[in-house]
Amino acid sequence: MEMDIDIEKEIIKKIEDIVSYNDVEGAVNLCKEVHYVDICEALDEMEDYQVKAFIKMLPFEDVAGLLESSWDDFQLLVTPFFTNAELINIFSYMTNADVADLLGFLSTSRRKELLRYMKDSDSDILKMILSFDAESCGGIMTTEFIALKENLTVRQAIIKIKEIAPITEIIDYLLITDKLHKLQGIVDLRQLLVADDTTLLKELLEDFPFYVFATDDQEEASNMITKYDLEILPVVNHSMAVLGVITADDIVSVIDQEYTEDILAMGGVSQDEEFDSEFFESFKNRIPWLIVNLFTAFLAASVVGMFSDTIEAVVALSAAMPIVTGMGGNAGNQTLAIVLTSLARGDMDLIKDWRLIFKEIGLGLLNGAIIGVGAGVILAIMYSNPFLGVIMFFSMILNIILAGITGFLIPLILDKVNIDPAVASSIFLTTFTDTCGFFIFLGLASVFLNKLI
């Protein structure tokens, strides 16, 4: 069911025909037959004038559907095709969360114009959503949910639901509030359907102890929904009044986005790059990180330079030293990966879990000893130089222990000072394991140089 390249080509061909024959009916039919996401992906490959001609043929409802299924570049391209009045009309087919996202991408002046143009009730909700950071719980919440007062009867509740259900996103859980909009609990629609008409909602109420504040980071919501397997999570303000709801399917895109960001960050790529990005966009994303790495590489190289006399005396050291640094990097990356995934889940904290550093030191000692024996023995035999093996053994243990400590502390410290640990951890780690590895190994070798020659 994945859209493959042939289907995309076919859609592009259809849109080209629609545009050249000005085939309005064909445009409308295409939107019925093909998912908006796929149409947007096809339009992304086409010329701006073709996109404009096609979009302008569509009823506002379909334009809304395309805007909801697209991304910032596309929205920035399309919105200037329409007047303020037309856009307000298009917005009426979109959810508030999607309209707020779109407004967030527009220029401040256009955004202000549009907000002025709206009904007060609409612009108030949008201004509230826009007041939260785009990656906060308030920024991703849905404001189209059903909240009912606790003293309604089942019968009254069902009448209300029939009225407002068509404009809501979630209906299987009803949020029940008191007069001040304070969350009292939830009622499952299933219970409502089987309950007696005169029962009060208060009597059906289930306690629901989960909520997030609108200003909390979206990761907070994502961790809570994942851990407790929730379908909905109320978003409240500081007087505990319900402002919106985050659903499991909102979280799917949050997790997907964080996943991509983290993997790219660990590889040293800015988050905007995709496999088919333009050449110069890719270049811009990659070169800064490479330049930073070049400087750290010279830092490590200068340590090697300090010991050039030692290397000149025993040239075998030059072949053996990358083994020490490489293994240190590998061991440190193992610790780093575990700490990063635990941090992403919100499970770990420097203050709470600092004692685990002793486990890392123990693991470094054990792994370092095993790898050190292996490397030492092979090296001693390769160069018929047992003392070279002994130096390798001790350097390996020391560097792997240091790598474990560093791989443990760096992400936790970065997290405490609010720097994304996925982005910056690996560069600090490699710099550290490289410079320390060279220093320990070549340092030991130069101290015991007379035994090596």
Next chain:
Amino acid sequence: MEMDIDIEKEIIKKIEDIVSYNDVEGAVNLCKEVHYVDICEALDEMEDYQVKAFIKMLPFEDVAGLLESSWDDFQLLVTPFFTNAELINIFSYMTNADVADLLGFLSTSRRKELLRYMKDSDSDILKMILSFDAESCGGIMTTEFIALKENLTVRQAIIKIKEIAPITEIIDYLLITDKLHKLQGIVDLRQLLVADDTTLLKELLEDFPFYVFATDDQEEASNMITKYDLEILPVVNHSMAVLGVITADDIVSVIDQEYTEDILAMGGVSQDEEFDSEFFESFKNRIPWLIVNLFTAFLAASVVGMFSDTIEAVVALSAAMPIVTGMGGNAGNQTLAIVLTSLARGDMDLIKDWRLIFKEIGLGLLNGAIIGVGAGVILAIMYSNPFLGVIMFFSMILNIILAGITGFLIPLILDKVNIDPAVASSIFLTTFTDTCGFFIFLGLASVFLNKLI
């Protein structure tokens, strides 16, 4: 709202008291006050005899809740506390998907016993779920969904829903099938609530072109739900009959699991390790990868060893060579990260996208030239040796181009032959960029040795 260490300690203390005073009422109340997930996490820190004493105090419904919120180790610990008859009773409070997961962890003999002990209707569904791989769509689907025949009226449908809703997981979308259980489309419960009693479901039917086969990998479902922002996805067999449904919240745990697996795999850790795993479990997870890396490190070292005469002649080479290999590794990892995230989204394919390799070659040329000029100039000045700079320049370009090609091809090829690209890519990549980097740089240096001295 995260459970912090103090709350966990408090729960542990409460359970200890409940166990020592045999306080049945306290046990039942604790399950009302605290989420099962948190109770399971607390029990995980306690002794087996305490877990047993506590669990045996609880009504079956709460045992079911704990089993649904726990993980394989916990389930394996708890199930032997109960007879087959008791377990069947406990299962009646759990969803089929959760029961099937649990059965999957038990010994074959216990599983067979339990299935024999059940009503045929239950064991048939469970056997069907168990027949699919645990990471396939059939393995994660929910079988408690509402499917209605298209020729029912709205009134008949609502009566049916009231009957079966309490045992289903999803009610806001109803799957509509023909007589042969073939999917015809969906009806939104909202439309049902506002429609006329005598309307046929057939008339409310919305086309729903999305589905997966039960044998498809769970990633297929995850990509489709993410891309098209779906709330439910029907799972069908090869005659298109609906077997179950996957919901957005099922996918939350799939994505979370794949995320953790991928980050850990990229760091070289087996997927089972958490930050607070037992010492020897961590050791077992990390040492194999380190041993593999040790051998590849010696491979690179043996290349350096081949050129020991050259290094002896120009010892500056030993300080400069890790810069070439390190930068190659960095550039290759950038490409790798982009390909890995595109593969995880199901966006990329070796056959379809092989032409993008030319983009990587171009980027390698450009980035390599910039980094090469930087590194070459610094080196030439540091050692007052312009020819050393020239060799660095050309080696850097060549190694970064090769790194881009390798970072592009390795994950795509592994994916084609069905090996998880996140696990194995980075080790192949580093081995390649290290050995090639050393070979190119030291090789060039030895060919032009007379100019360097």
